Amino acid sequence: MDSVNFSGWRPIRFYIAKGQVMVDWIRMLDEPMREPFFQHGIQSQMQHPFHLAFRRQTPLHDLLAWHERSPGLDPSLVIFHVSRCGSTLITQALAESPHHLQLSEPAPVDFLLRQALPSGLIDKAQVVRALRAWVSAWAQRCDSASPRLESVSIKLDAWNTDKAPLVADAWPEARWVFLAREPLSVLVSQMRERAFFLVPGTLGACLEGLSFQELALMPHELYCARVLGDIYGAMAREFDPARTLLLDHTELPGAIETDLLAHMRWQMPADDRARMRERITRHGKHPHQAYVPDTETKHSMASDHLQSLTAQWIAPHYQRIQDLRQSYRPAASHPLVEEALP
Amino acid sequence: MTPLESPAQAQPQGVMVQGMQTARLPWRFDAAAALAEVNALPSSLWRTHFNEGRHDGGWQALALRSAPEAPIDVVPVDVPASGYADTPALEQCPTLRAMLDTMALPWKSVRLMQLLPGCEIKEHTDAGVCAARGEARLHVPLQTGEQVFFHVDGERIPLRAGECWYVDVSRPHRVRNRGSQTRVHLVADTSVDMRLFEAFRSSDAGEPLPDPSDPWSQFIRFRDFVGADAEHSARLSAITNTAEFVQESVRMGQDAGFQFDASDVESAMKAGRRAWVEQWIL
Numbered sequence: 001m002d003s004v005n006f007s008g009w010r011p012i013r014f015y016i017a018k019g020q021v022m023v024d025w026i027r028m029l030d031e032p033m034r035e036p037f038f039q040h041g042i043q044s045q046m047q048h049p050f051h052l053a054f055r056r057q058t059p060l061h062d063l064l065a066w067h068e069r070s071p072g073l074d075p076s077l078v079i080f081h082v083s084r085c086g087s088t089l090i091t092q093a094l095a096e097s098p099h100h101l102q103l104s105e106p107a108p109v110d111f112l113l114r115q116a117l118p119s120g121l122i123d124k125a126q127v128v129r130a131l132r133a134w135v136s137a138w139a140q141r142c143d144s145a146s147p148r149l150e151s152v153s154i155k156l157d158a159w160n161t162d163k164a165p166l167v168a169d170a171w172p173e174a175r176w177v178f179l180a181r182e183p184l185s186v187l188v189s190q191m192r193e194r195a196f197f198l199v200p201g202t203l204g205a206c207l208e209g210l211s212f213q214e215l216a217l218m219p220h221e222l223y224c225a226r227v228l229g230d231i232y233g234a235m236a237r238e239f240d241p242a243r244t245l246l247l248d249h250t251e252l253p254g255a256i257e258t259d260l261l262a263h264m265r266w267q268m269p270a271d272d273r274a275r276m277r278e279r280i281t282r283h284g285k286h287p288h289q290a291y292v293p294d295t296e297t298k299h300s301m302a303s304d305h306l307q308s309l310t311a312q313w314i315a316p317h318y319q320r321i322q323d324l325r326q327s328y329r330p331a332a333s334h335p336l337v338e339e340a341l342p
Numbered sequence: 343m344t345p346l347e348s349p350a351q352a353q354p355q356g357v358m359v360q361g362m363q364t365a366r367l368p369w370r371f372d373a374a375a376a377l378a379e380v381n382a383l384p385s386s387l388w389r390t391h392f393n394e395g396r397h398d399g400g401w402q403a404l405a406l407r408s409a410p411e412a413p414i415d416v417v418p419v420d421v422p423a424s425g426y427a428d429t430p431a432l433e434q435c436p437t438l439r440a441m442l443d444t445m446a447l448p449w450k451s452v453r454l455m456q457l458l459p460g461c462e463i464k465e466h467t468d469a470g471v472c473a474a475r476g477e478a479r480l481h482v483p484l485q486t487g488e489q490v491f492f493h494v495d496g497e498r499i500p501l502r503a504g505e506c507w508y509v510d511v512s513r514p515h516r517v518r519n520r521g522s523q524t525r526v527h528l529v530a531d532t533s534v535d536m537r538l539f540e541a542f543r544s545s546d547a548g549e550p551l552p553d554p555s556d557p558w559s560q561f562i563r564f565r566d567f568v569g570a571d572a573e574h575s576a577r578l579s580a581i582t583n584t585a586e587f588v589q590e591s592v593r594m595g596q597d598a599g600f601q602f603d604a605s606d607v608e609s610a611m612k613a614g615r616r617a618w619v620e621q622w623i624l
Contacts, residue, residue: 005570013621024617027575042618049587050579052614053607056569107621 067133072140085181088284097272181249232317356476356533365545400461
């Protein structure tokens with residue numbers, strides 16, 4: 001029996017047991033996951049009895065060994081974003097191609113970026129190897145009859161933008177996109193339906209210098225504004241013009257086909273492009289609904305208090321992002337980008 | 343009844359001890375003498391265990407201490423130790439009485455539990471009964487054997503006659519008696535006081551029982567076998583009906599030389615679901 005043969009098996013979760021990092025695997029062949037988020041895709045898989053009873057659980061070492069034995073593709077694109085800014089529309093557009101693998105906010109990557117090092121069980125070099133090995137295990141076909149895999153993109157969780165240096169170590173060749181949106185709309189959207197990461201405690205003591213108790217007692221609008229401000233701030237700080245395309249929500253969806261595909265240096269096949277064009281007319285997270293711009297509605301809902309929190313905690317960072325975007329604008333959009341590619 | 347003694351005031355009073363899963367405590371008893379007393383009790387005192395959905399009819403209990411508030415004498419209820427009294431059965435069992443006195447803990451519900459040969463207590467949890475909440479359920483096996491399989495969270499607990507064990511029954515646990523004689527345990531509930539806390543400190547993990555015949559460990563080996571075998575993986579993963587899936591797993595296991603039960607597959611499914619769901623619990 002060969003313990004490092006994981007052909008057809010995919011790592012869905014890291015966890016810590018008996019003092020080491022473990023990997024939980026399900027058997028999943030090449031079927032594409034079309035759900036807007038990685039976790040939802042796995043959640044649907046969990047309805048099958050086989051995935052409940054016959055998962056494989058191995059030490060991290062086996063995943064690293066599998067990477068060496070059966071290397072898959074590295075991501076050609078890493079998507080960073082400030083939440084509620086159109087990032088799901090980008091990932092759903094790319095996922096229209098069966099030649100592309102889109103991994104959207106996978107919890108295992110968040111584990112490696114945010115929890116693995118503080119656990120003290122693995123060092124930075126192992127985290128980097130694990131990141132590479134995790135994507136690699138997904139970014140390979142196990143059936144030769146499946147469409148050839150040409151490119152891979154990974155969308156990180158918004159709060160992981162400050163972990164960009166680890167991402168750079170893991171995939172030095174990958175292109176990045178930083179997607180931002182004017183902050184009042186983002187804050188209004190989050191106050192209407194708050195993402196879990198904006199509930200105090202879920203990210204630990206995430207604001208520097210403040211204890212968890214202080215965070216829990218902070219008024220929730222202020223907490224959200226400050227956490228979002230940190231994400232925008234990380235984006236401005238981690239911007240690297242050599243690899244990063246700065247996009248704004250106002251440029252979507254048009255810039256997906258032009259700037260973004262060119263930036264990731266991938267020539268999406270024409271049939272897939274046609275499907276992508278149709279997909280981007282619909283809502284990112286709710287594909288049965290047409291997309292309707294709502295920035296004005298969101299602004300009209302903003303209280304004076306939210307406006308002043310935005311101005312104090314987020315807007316200065318967003319202004320820096322906008323300034324960078326102006327300074328490093330690609331010479332022009334490339335409507336004829338297909339001809340510009342090799 | 344003074345206000346301090348009212349049930350509302352008498353919620354878990356014990357020391358909360360984190361991280362205790364199972365422990366063999368430093369007390370040893372004469373199981374043979376205790377068993378002779380148990381066998382002398384009229385068989386009419388035994389009741390089929392009230393948790394009827396979780397066993398196949400072979401799980402029985404006999405009350406040694408009970409609370410007047412309890413709907414049935416073997417049911418533990420949430421009142422302090424002072425709310426419990428010895429039953430006439432305990433008065434006929436001086437060795438059992440002496441065991442409880444030796445441990446000198448604030449006893450609540452105390453009962454005898456037996457599992458008939460060939461019978462099974464299915465996987466279940468007893469919410470809140472754990473040292474982490476200051477409560478403890480102790481087991482003293484009086485008659486048992488190597489063919490009795492007591493699993494907590496997928497780990498086999500090596501309970502031997504005359505030993506005293508703490509088991510965290512708030513975690514999923516189940517018991518199978520594949521031996522030829524009835525398994526009999528003294529099961530006693532207490533809150534965790536400093537004496538029990540000290541006993542935890544000098545506890546150990548017990549002596550392992552032989553592994554090869556353990557059906558759960560047979561299942562684990564079959565799972566490894568399926569993981570590394572594309573053909574078995576493909577055949578089993580194609581089945582979407584749960585009952586059919588369980589049945590086919592057992593059959594394919596037998597064909598490949600692994601002896602386990604449908605309940606092992608069911609427990610594996612529950613554990614697999616739990617592992618996936620619990621990652622979201624902070």
